[in-house]
Amino acid sequence: MAFLAGAFGALAMPPLGAWPALAVSFPVLVLLLDGAHGAGRMTSRLRAAGSVGWWFGFGYFLASLWWIGAAFLVEADVFGWLLPFAVIAMPAGLALFMALGAALAQLLWSRGPGRVFALAAGFTTSEWLRGHVLTGFPWNTFGYAVAQDPALMQSAALVGVYGLTFFALLLFSAPVLLLRPRRAALALAGGAALILVAAALWGEARLATHPAVPVDGVRLRIMQPNLAQDAKFAYGRSKDILARYLALSAQPSASYPQGLKDVTVLVWPESAFPFIYEREPWAAEAIAAALPANVTLVTGAVRYDTPPKGQVSPFFNAIRVIDHEGQVLASTDKVHLVPFGEYLPFQAALEELGLEQLTRVRGGFSSGAVLSTLSVPGLPLAAPLVCYEIIFPGKVIPPGPRPGLLLNVTNDAWFGSTPGPYQHFAQARLRAVEEGLPLVRAANTGLSAIVDPLGRIVAGSQLGEETLVDGWLPQPLKTVPAAATAGGLILICLILSGFVASQILSQPRFARRS
Structure with missing residues (x-):
């Protein structure tokens, strides 16, 4: 019973x-x-x-x-x-x-x-x-x-x-x-x-x-490619994948008849590239050729760097800010990694036994030292949250000045057309209400959305569709909620x-x- x-x-x-x-x-x-x-x-x-x-x-x-x-x-x-x-x-x-x-x-x-x-x-x-x-x-x-x-x-x-x-x-x-x-x-x-x-x-x-009020001068576009998980990390398809992203991102819409020329900030989902960005100069060239001068790209991407003290992996699950010339302006690393997805407890010992985490990155990922704000040209200061980092109440705001939005990139393609992506989005949406901040969320297969500080969806996508989410950024609440x-x-x-x-x-x- x-x-x-x-x-x-x-x-x-x-x-x-x-x-x-x-x-x-x-x-x-x-x-x-x-x-x-x-x-x-x-x-x-x-x-x-x-x-x-x-x-x-x-x-x-x-x-x-x-x-x-x-x-x-x-x-x-x-x-x-x-x-x-x-x-x-x-x-x-x-x-x-x-x-x-x-x-x-x-x-x-x-x-x-x-x-x-x-x-x-x-x-x-x-x-x-x-x-x-x-x-x-x-x-x-x-x-x-x-x-x-x-x-x-x-x-x-x-x-x-x-x-x-x-x-x-x-x-x-x-x-x-x-x-x-x-x-x-x-x-x-x-x-x-x-x-x-x-x-x-x-x-x-x-x-x-409390009507939603737009932030002046911010024109958002979220690209949801609906790329199958088994294709997303296929290095041999790198150029095709990036070309698909850029072609979809440039499409005109009812909100933006001129496509990217009307956009100020373009957002792509978590781990968008099946390669390390700095190792593929052709990728920077392709992005520079596609982005107008007024557009800043914010994307999830694996970053390669020296492991922090006490960690062994040179790979980081990051959010990166890229300008119209293909240059990386800023990066933040995921702090709260997924057990068995991005790392294994007792990593070395379990790998010796032949076990792997789902991402199949040898040695797993290293985590960032601390959650930190992200400066994006054309946006207020952002609280960057990769995947399920946004499900932790009271732990989504970095120390320091209060950010103007929650920025969440994720890849829910792991779970297909199941309740998982819907549950993940519901939790992200509630963080906006708890913190009195708008939410900008880019997901590979959905649900992508712009959400105001009261949890209302300004613009959003359906699960499992290749689409663009265009819209304005709502202003944060002037009074910080008691929950925050x-x-x-x-x-x-x-x-x-x-x-x-x-x-x-x-x-x-x-x-x-x-």
Whole structure:
């Protein structure tokens, strides 16, 4: 039952975004934890609760992350045998955090209405840990279910995605209180409904009173080539690939009738070139011949350089700024690398055993020292984020002056036409709301988009199409959202209030009323 409840809850995640599914999934979880509460001594209760939490998490992650297996089919002859291990082992490992959340909730569990607060506090704590322990993997945190609605998404500016997770757990587990419709239970369930309505009304008002305003003089073009993953890194096709990029980038459109002559900044996706740019002088010549003098190119590209101290690989997953003469003006390197995708834990030892990361770069990639802003002619200062760097709440803004936009380049072709790219985009979009900054996102196969600071899509593409996304850059919010300034403090207050409320509402006078 826990496994099925977790799997059903996965319907709340993109692309379906059926967030009311959690109003079924969470009450079942509460009832199962009620059963664990009657398991005898505290050690037995914790063990039973942990088991319920693990099976719930395993169902949830298996149903919402199965698409990860698609990456192992890109080179099926090399990695195909690992597919079942990845698809099963990763959800099984992530489910350990759900087991911890259930055990934390069980410490303060009661038969009264306070148990929904214990659930919210316990699982929010474990979800935060999932986003930080080891390298962290906060993918499909429960708060993203609420954020599928544009009005409800606005609450992320106040409490961030982990705050949304707390309220999602609290609000969508509240229907279980209606099974014993007494005074205290009905009051709490009604209060949950009112919070949801109030958040929606506030969000609608925020959207209505904050129209998107363009940044003067910025004319963006995002090139989405829809290049198949097995062709993207084919060195023998280098000239054909670059010619395809340049031809698509130069096409006229309704927004830009003269093509690139009307554009100021052209953005290409992650790892656009199947070669090292500095080693191929013909590439710089081709770009210089194609770009008008008014255009700056921003592209993902592998960079070759001396490895930093403590690292061995000379390869970096970078974002590079190239002018109309083909010269590299600036570069920033990816800081948060993907385990098993861009590097292997214990790299040398595992390579000796014949294992490789999915990118098949010997020695893996080296990471940048620290996230840093990127200066692009024609743009405000940018926060550059490669691929899944943008999924980490509170970690997308470099130190120093506040940037004017989030710049995200990615390659979701690894995952084909699966839920993965939709989930990735939803997380990137929510970062814009949390930080009060516009988002410019270039993806190889989609979803590419220009998003304003309230999460509204100014211009965007569909998954799996070769296209151009043309549009203007929205201005950032003048007032920095609370989630960007005091997100950690807000989260601590929510979790503590959940634990305190669970204890108050477990007192006999409330238990009798419920």
